[in-house]
Amino acid sequence: MQDHSLEQKKEDGEKEYLERKRMYDQVKEEPGGGLFNTFIGEQEYRPVWRPIQPCKTDVQPGMRGGHQMCMDPYTETIYLFGGWDGNQDLSDLWTYHVPTHKWTLIMRDTEVEVISCTLFSYV
The missing domain is CATH 1.20.5 (Single alpha-helices involved in coiled-coils or other helix-helix interfaces)
Incomplete structure (x- = not known):
């Protein structure tokens, strides 16, 4: 054997x-x-989708298209930036913490008005 x-x-x-x-x-x-x-x-396509249910809070982003998203796998945080809500361009920045299902607004408007003779720098 x-x-x-x-x-x-x-x-x-x-x-x-x-x-x-x-x-x-x-x-x-x-x-x-x-x-x-x-x-x-040669690979078999097998997507795995799991629904993400946000906490029921007043603070969460509205519906949009044309936005940008990325995820930090170490902190399990999704970043959502801008987009278009059907009426206007959006420039807000949000995070979604996957383990706690919580949205946080980082900045409502990331656009900066240029003031003469002033230089702004953002990290």
Whole structure:
């Protein structure tokens, strides 16, 4: 029984080697190296969506489109900036803390009026 297991491991190793060699040879033939396209094309697409339910508070951003978002995975915080609410451009900045489901308004209006002879710098 042990010999069969050893043979199976050897056979699996050879299959893995041949598959990697096939991909390597294909990359050499594709313009730009194409390894990513080859890999991604062979993956099964399985999105995982989980609803995020914000706390019921008065403070939360309104509906919008054309906004910018990014997430800090270390603090589990989503940043939401600006957009268009159907009537006006928005320049507000919000955070959403995923573990606590809480929105926080950082700045209502990030646009700055330029005052002559003054230089503003934001971090």
